[in-house]
Amino acid sequence: MTLRHDWSLDEVRALHALPLTDLLLRAQTVHRANHAPDSVQLCTLLSVKTGGCQEDCAYCPQSSHYDTSVNAERMLSVDEVLSKARQARATGSTRFCMGAAWRDVKDGPAFDNVLDMVKGVRELGLEACATLGMLTDDQAKRLAGAGLTAYNHNIDTSREHYDQIISTRTFDDRLQTVARVVKAGISVCCGGIIGMGESVRDRCEMLRTLANLSPHPGSVPINALVPVEGTPLEEQKRVDPLELVRMCAVARILMPQSMVRLSAGRQELSREAQVLCFMAGANSIFYGEKLLTTGNPDVLEDQRLMTDAGLKPMAPYASPDPTVQATKERGPKPKMGAVALAARAISSDALMTDSPNGDLVADSPKGEVAIGAPVEAMATESAEAE
Numbered sequence: 001m002t003l004r005h006d007w008s009l010d011e012v013r014a015l016h017a018l019p020l021t022d023l024l025l026r027a028q029t030v031h032r033a034n035h036a037p038d039s040v041q042l043c044t045l046l047s048v049k050t051g052g053c054q055e056d057c058a059y060c061p062q063s064s065h066y067d068t069s070v071n072a073e074r075m076l077s078v079d080e081v082l083s084k085a086r087q088a089r090a091t092g093s094t095r096f097c098m099g100a101a102w103r104d105v106k107d108g109p110a111f112d113n114v115l116d117m118v119k120g121v122r123e124l125g126l127e128a129c130a131t132l133g134m135l136t137d138d139q140a141k142r143l144a145g146a147g148l149t150a151y152n153h154n155i156d157t158s159r160e161h162y163d164q165i166i167s168t169r170t171f172d173d174r175l176q177t178v179a180r181v182v183k184a185g186i187s188v189c190c191g192g193i194i195g196m197g198e199s200v201r202d203r204c205e206m207l208r209t210l211a212n213l214s215p216h217p218g219s220v221p222i223n224a225l226v227p228v229e230g231t232p233l234e235e236q237k238r239v240d241p242l243e244l245v246r247m248c249a250v251a252r253i254l255m256p257q258s259m260v261r262l263s264a265g266r267q268e269l270s271r272e273a274q275v276l277c278f279m280a281g282a283n284s285i286f287y288g289e290k291l292l293t294t295g296n297p298d299v300l301e302d303q304r305l306m307t308d309a310g311l312k313p314m315a316p317y318a319s320p321d322p323t324v325q326a327t328k329e330r331g332p333k334p335k336m337g338a339v340a341l342a343a344r345a346i347s348s349d350a351l352m353t354d355s356p357n358g359d360l361v362a363d364s365p366k367g368e369v370a371i372g373a374p375v376e377a378m379a380t381e382s383a384e385a386e
Contacts, residue, residue, distance in 0.1 A: 147331015195225035224265025252281025
């Protein structure tokens with residue numbers, strides 16, 4: 001399949017306006033031509049430095065410009081982050097993303113700690129992702145050298161709507177950071193948010209901008225605004241789930257080989273709406289009970305949903321993105337036992353059944369551990385193995 005980087009706004013709007021059943025059929029056809037139709041990438045996102053951000057993003061409770069329930073906190077230690085990464089791996093996550101509420105990265109001890117976090121996550125057999133704000137060329141190179149798989153830097157919305165949401169950095173600032181990530185050989189994770197008062201035209205223009213990047217982002221997070229008290233967007237109405245389905249479908253058609261990630265706002269979706277998003281081409285989710293500061297479906301709910309829908313966790317580095325494949329050979333190699341533990345955690349041979357207390361447990365004749373294995377047991381075993 002030839003990948004396009006020359007989409008017009010009219011073409012994107014025409015796709016978005018298709019009858020939903022027609023749009024879903026087209027998106028699912030593209031999806032099956034480029035991805036395993038029953039596999040979903042499980043990603044865990046951890047805030048390693050929360051609150052006190054200098055930016056004025058109107059949607060973000062971490063901004064120091066707004067009076068929200070989120071307070072500035074100390075940066076987590078490397079050991080604390082790697083403990084969380086082990087827990088994420090034990091429940092089946094294969095990508096671990098670390099976020100810091102920074103406008104841009106400052107060289108020094110804090111960034112050095114992030115580099116150690118990246119190395120440690122890679123040694124656990126996980127893909128490593130970070131979202132730290134704007135980067136210099138040298139900082140991007142250092143992250144690549146540490147073994148970073150992907151870097152998240154969203155464009156958030158269309159260029160035309162952007163100044164209604166953020167004034168402390170420009171749209172072009174964001175595109176420049178994305179270009180630096182590409183130059184360093186790190187996979188780009190770049191998407192946006194709907195429900196911020198934008199028009200359908202803005203949504204389509206955002207997707208057009210992403211689809212005309214070369215290369216396409218390896219991952220495209222599609223977020224629905226989670227209105228937070230104290231932010232300028234606290235009164236925004238919740239996004240209709242079918243609007244999110246449309247965005248996932250159009251993203252899949254425009255960027256056939258990208259991972260389309262169902263991201264913020266998923267907690268508000270019914271099981272049926274989430275399955276529609278998977279049918280539309282979404283094949284990645286943030287997995288765990290919290291994103292940076294907002295809620296997310298809990299692990300057991302997601303395990304039940306995947307089991308009931310016949311979906312299975314995607315293995316690490318299974319993305320068709322060639323940059324992701326290249327990062328596998330760069331940086332620290334997994335420590336002895338890490339790969340085996342990760343494979344056991346995502347094993348699809350084990351069947352998930354309900355135990356008497358309502359928990360999902362592994363029922364495997366081979367004795368393998370599947371998603372849903374007790375976190376504490378797996379985390380303890382992994383620590384001992386490493």
